[in-house]
Amino acid sequence: MTSSPIRARPRGSTAHIRARVVHAVLGVLAGAGWLVLPVMTVNTRDPVPVAPVGTAASSADPQQDETSTADLVLPLVAGTAAVTLAGYGYLRRTRRARTRTTPGIISARPPAPTPADSERQARAALRLADDCVRTSRDELSFVREGFGEKPAEPFTHALRAAETELSAAFAIWRRYEEGLPEDASARRQALVGVIGRCAEAGRRLDAEAGALDRLRGSGEQGVDGQGVGGPEGEARGAGVSLEVAEGRFRDVAVRTVTAQETLGALRERYAHSAAGSVTGYVEQAKDRLLFATARLNEARQAADAGDGPRAARQLRAGEGAVAQAEILVAGVERLAAQLREAAGLVPAALTGAEAELAAARGEGARTALTTGELHARLAYADGVLAAVREELTGGPYDPLDALRRTARAVERVAGTRPGVLDAAELLVARSAVAAAEEFVAVHRGAVGAEARARLAEAARELGEGSAGRADSAAGEARELAERDVRAHGTPYAGAGGDAAGLAGAVLGGILLAEDPDGGPPAGFGGPGTRSRHHLRTTP
Template identity: 30%
Template sequence: MPGGAAAGLLSVARAEPPLTTLDGAITDRAGVLGDDEAQVRAALDRLADETRYQLFVVYVDDFENMDGESWANATANNARLGAQDLLLAVAPAERLFGLSYVSGGDLSERDVDVIQDAVADRLRAVGDAPADDADWGSAAVVAADATRAALASSSGPEVSPLALSGGAVVVAGGVGGWLWWRRRRQERGVPASSADELAGLPTQDLDRRASSALVAIDDALRTSEQELGFAQAEFGLEATTAFERALAQAREDVRQAFALRQHLDDSTQEAEPQRRELLTRIVTLCDGAADALDEQTAAFDDLRKIAERAPQVLDETLQRADEIAARIDVSRQALATLSSTYPASALASVSANPDQAASLVDGARSAVEQGRAALAKRDRGTAVAHARGAQNALGQAVTLLDAVDRAGQDLAEAGPRLERGIASITQDIADAARLAPLVSAAGDASVAPAEAEARAAVEEARAARDGGDPLAALARLTAAEAALDKALEPARAKAEADARATALLRDTVGRVESQVRATEDFVATRRRAVGPEARTRLAEATRLLGEARSLHPADPPAALARAQQAERYAQAAARAAQQDVAGWGQQQGGGDVGGMVLGGILLDSILRSGGGRGGFGGSTYGRSGRSSGRPGGRVGGGFGGAGFGGGRPAGRGGGGGRSARGGRF
């Protein structure tokens, strides 16, 4: 038996029938854990503390001529383990193991696959290691940690909020495992529930994800409502208006999500694709509501920080106001310089910015004074409101002054940008002319006015190069191009679809022509055996192929659809013809019957007709149709589709509603 560690156990190996009782979470009848038992127990405790699942591990020398799966299931049933109890059984001397679990719980079949693979990999490494280095307990640690990770990532409510504590103020306390899981993913830069991830989940897991999301977001809403009340009492209604709006929208999203859940619970006829679509919508709505609450949580955190250090915040805000005020005269001078080069219309959007910035700075200073007065009266909430108002005013002032700073650069760059814009929109105008037949066929009246505006915008842009307002011309050019793009979108989409369809059509028609020719040859050389079904399918394939060719110039997508239909009929014809020939051979006694008889060449008939061309007699089908009991098989090759292989090898024990995975390592 390979593996140094396992080989060292052979001399003392003792067969163990399935156990009737366990020694506790760890049963080591093989005596292989030693000092490693402590780390195994710690891993099992982490799993039990953070989830609703418990893992039992058993080490014995020998499974008494049973496979690991059956032995593990029998032991789990004898010990009366529950639905959320797993049992890992390992026989080091035999290099066998089994993992018993109850299917249909919070662990999906994919989760169990991952756990099984992790355990098998670890056991294989341990089994191949020298006996002195064998760490058999590490397999149990891997099983516990893999189970814990699977439960955490499967978004089930099995993750304890106590074990997974933390997070923002608004959703702390009632969030549960789902919001913790999505928060951890966001910290790593992963979207809470990406479309690809949801699409990859089995329907059962997606259903659990949706149910868990509903429970978690409902708890988060209730906690958020309490938090809003506290915040309103502390900071006032005005400071919490945004959160109130976000909470109202979150309530509406969650109401829709619960309505979808109720529809799914009431409906027993919902097809799986529609069911998956609704489950995905539920998760998306819950994610959106949670995102909105998260954003407001950050805003509340900011308010609390300001409240904690309100005097310093007011002082810093006043200092910031002085710094911004020093920029105002600089901006005025910059505008004066620009006005000597560009017309007033080119500076209209920024000419009043310095005066507006000065007004905002004055307002910020006044707010700081009022905030200080509120602090003197021990009214910290009012002080925070004034501090926030001053900060917002200064933020707007900075935006205005930055716009003046950028104006000179924008005007300097407007010339080259105009040239690029003219070139780009000119191509769109050319596309409008090229796609005119498609536009006319669709009866779209929006392209003509959009094209006219695009031409007018080009004229204005060209004039602006000689001393006009380049920014206004560029704005008009950009808007005109966007409008023309939108108007041309259906025609462009049709043109692109036609091009893709044409490319696919060439490939499809080539395949179908080859298959039709091959099947025609097959039928022609086996006329005696081939019946009406194969011939009918072949004729339909030929007809559809002709339609595809004729439709191609006017409607490539429709032509492609006909060609694809033709391909299906050609494949069906080939299969039917092969089955007919196989059945005919059996009717003839199974001998080597072929040649001229199979090919429908009857010498007697030919001679009697004087060597002339034969009619339709002589090769009668003699059957009223193909029987489902007729054996299949291939004749000639090249006509059948993909074969059907077996599924995953059997590796699950039965009994007591439990399943098992395992095998040899």
């Protein structure tokens, strides 16, 4: 540690200064004593008999005067020199202290972080904690399927606790972005709270990472519900987990083929914008499956050879790819179902919207709008409903977008009311939040804290029943996430052979990009344990 020496230097420097001041004072006192000594001895009696008055006495007076003068000059010179040297040394030390640029020498405490530094730390903490929660959730799904709910219960509790802490951190951060609190000191404390909550979320996951590894380290469970370790036990545990991962791989591979057909049908039946949120999902799912194929095959070979650690490393990477392929395929399936539901709801939503507008015309006095504002908003809403009706009869259209525009147009006039429009707005919000969640999940290696914070806000608003605000926040989250992905690029693009799918694995956060080969796979745990699996092959 370097903090102790840095803190010790000011005390050492102070001690040196004090010592030199003492030396200077002693020099002055010695010089003064030397000056005073001749004076003190002038009036003392000489034991030698006094010489007779005469020429001899008169001739000795000049010699005595010269001796007294010499005795006075030398001490004066010494004292002046001591004072001069002490003053010169003090000035040099003062000038050197003022111009010194070495950090930690002048002050015992490091400089306080600026608000910008604290904000950067908070953003980094939010992103890291969110990554840890998402990765832990993915791996825990395989653990539950392979070992059952009961053995996985401690890890489920840890994950829920981490999710709670992370949600609170995002809520504090959102208020901070909105300018609350206003006091500078309180804002600093808010950032400290964000960082602290994220650290606690990571600590909860780190505390259970070792137990989860022990559970997965054997195909059989001990009396405490934990697995038995050791290379042979790890190999057996990898074999059990491999069966689960390979089963899910086969299932998602079949669903990928179906999803491709479903996506083609959506593009024929609806407007091009209707399937825009899942564009490229099938191709990305195939890329993840290609990566998973290589990793699961290597895990199987390592397990058959009894190399448990290597099997576990490859297995974790394969599981991460399979989990993201499932998310991508499920996104296409989800959108198809929601578009069908929205298409069936559009006619009823239009009827309900017209009824709301008619009521607003008849009860205009109950609104806070002026007559001019009410007429303007009614005219705008009538135009939106007319355009939606024209789209319904004019060919392929986007049902979710039609519901969104209808609900927003009526909300501008009459506010939100229970009924079909409320159901329409909720369906739109659920679709937007799910689309943003899927995109962030499979691109989390590039998505920053701002997009994640907006997504957390959208999920919170949706849970509280504020469908309109949830829809808006989810749209912002998706836009921010797409911007981050474009800025990130694909540093592993073009990799082939053993590195097939590497770019997608790094972009998706499956691999942590700490090494040229993509780095270790992310595992269950917080910042201290999530990178404990390494893909490097032992010689």
